[in-house]
Amino acid sequence: MAETLTSISRFNSDSVIKEKRNTSKVASLDCVNYHYTTTGALNKDYAYSIELMRLGVRQKLNNQFHLQNDLIEIDFLVRNPEILTVVFEIKDAIIKEFGASEIALDLQSESVNWETLFIVVSTDAVWEKANSFINLLFKRLFKTQPEVANKVNLIIAPDAI
Amino acid sequence: MTKTPRYKNPPLTEAIFELFFESENWTPATPGLFYSSVNKDYPIIQAQNGLGFILGMGGIQVETGNNQLTQYKSADGSSIIQLSNGLLTVNKLPEYSGWESYRGTILDALTKLQDVVKIKKINRLGLRTLNKIDIKSYSFSEYKKNYTIFPSLPESLNYEWNSIQLNLEVPKNEGNDILAISIATILKEPKFEAPTMMQLYFTRTKNADLVKPQEWIEDAHSNLKNLFESSLTEYCKANF
Numbered sequence: 001m002a003e004t005l006t007s008i009s010r011f012n013s014d015s016v017i018k019e020k021r022n023t024s025k026v027a028s029l030d031c032v033n034y035h036y037t038t039t040g041a042l043n044k045d046y047a048y049s050i051e052l053m054r055l056g057v058r059q060k061l062n063n064q065f066h067l068q069n070d071l072i073e074i075d076f077l078v079r080n081p082e083i084l085t086v087v088f089e090i091k092d093a094i095i096k097e098f099g100a101s102e103i104a105l106d107l108q109s110e111s112v113n114w115e116t117l118f119i120v121v122s123t124d125a126v127w128e129k130a131n132s133f134i135n136l137l138f139k140r141l142f143k144t145q146p147e148v149a150n151k152v153n154l155i156i157a158p159d160a161i
Numbered sequence: 162m163t164k165t166p167r168y169k170n171p172p173l174t175e176a177i178f179e180l181f182f183e184s185e186n187w188t189p190a191t192p193g194l195f196y197s198s199v200n201k202d203y204p205i206i207q208a209q210n211g212l213g214f215i216l217g218m219g220g221i222q223v224e225t226g227n228n229q230l231t232q233y234k235s236a237d238g239s240s241i242i243q244l245s246n247g248l249l250t251v252n253k254l255p256e257y258s259g260w261e262s263y264r265g266t267i268l269d270a271l272t273k274l275q276d277v278v279k280i281k282k283i284n285r286l287g288l289r290t291l292n293k294i295d296i297k298s299y300s301f302s303e304y305k306k307n308y309t310i311f312p313s314l315p316e317s318l319n320y321e322w323n324s325i326q327l328n329l330e331v332p333k334n335e336g337n338d339i340l341a342i343s344i345a346t347i348l349k350e351p352k353f354e355a356p357t358m359m360q361l362y363f364t365r366t367k368n369a370d371l372v373k374p375q376e377w378i379e380d381a382h383s384n385l386k387n388l389f390e391s392s393l394t395e396y397c398k399a400n401f
Contacts, residue, residue: 048177048230048250048252049175049177049291050252050254051174051293055347055358058347058350070350070351
């Protein structure tokens with residue numbers, strides 16, 4: 001795969017040093033360098049910039065959700081990155097079941113240890129169908145990812161559009 | 162000591178000091194011991210699973226990291242210390258009250274780290290600033306109004322380019338340090354019409370063990386300040 005210095009974005013000389021052991025792509029140990037790696041294993045360097053973590057979550061969400069309070073939901077997803085994947089899985093399931101829908105994320109918080117991300121969907125679905133969908137979805141979610149299921153909730157507002 | 166120009170609305174969204182170290186006596190109890198010494202200023206303690214970001218052909222992908230950090234936050238959340246076995250960061254989010262104050266915060270964190278950890282070796286030091294600058298429109302012409310650093314494009318490619326990502330770096334201090342700048346257009350977000358992220362980074366990658374962090378950060382700050390002032394146009398700075 002052709003890779004260029006402009007397709008990259010990482011600041012870490014340690015990464016370069018490690019990568020040089022495995023590949024000849026890196027020109028010089030004197031460079032911080034910004035190589036896109038197929039493993040991504042060295043990109044953890046971003047993990048300690050709060051702003052870059054927020055930016056990463058924002059880019060991942062890619063304006064596909066309305067954020068009720070913006071930074072509050074972003075910071076929750078930074079703290080709970082595993083929920084990002086689930087949010088997209090739920091979105092895909094919603095679109096498959098109900099077609100295009102408006103989806104909002106709304107964090108309700110009583111304390112740091114008691115936070116729930118509400119996924120609020122506005123659809124033209126009837127109540128029975130929406131209810132059945134939620135039950136089925138969470139049954140599966142509690143079975144496969146119980147730690148995530150406890151942190152998210154789904155509200156489908158039928159006949160909303 | 163360099164004097165920092167004061168702007169009414171600086172574009173700084175985060176400043177980060179990084180210390181990569183090897184210790185002799187780290188134990189699972191160390192984060193708790195550290196908390197005992199910083200909890201007056203950083204009462205909120207949280208575990209942070211590091212997020213990893215892969216910027217590749219498919220855009221940014223997020224994955225969970227494997228570096229368990231403990232975060233110590235000030236009551237307003239604007240000052241954060243992050244600690245793991247081998248890494249200390251001191252993060253400052255807005256409002257930024259100036260270099261003098263931030264330097265004091267860094268040095269205080271270093272002192273408190275050394276109270277609980279015997280540092281065997283410093284592998285790397287870094288000082289980074291992130292600045293979010295609104296260029297109002299995703300266009301090359303607007304970009305050039307704000308930044309002094311831009312690519313030179315031939316006449317045959319005289320399009321209105323709307324997405325830009327630049328990375329430059331230069332060795333400093335006989336190659337012991339690296340000064341780097343990264344500028345990129347980023348997604349639109351609340352309060353910004355066409356945001357760009359300008360990262361400035363100064364890092365000691367060689368002979369880090371030979372410097373005194375309190376002296377090194379002055380040089381790092383001076384380099385970052387000069388880079389900041391030189392990379393932005395007066396038109397841009399007039400908005401700060």
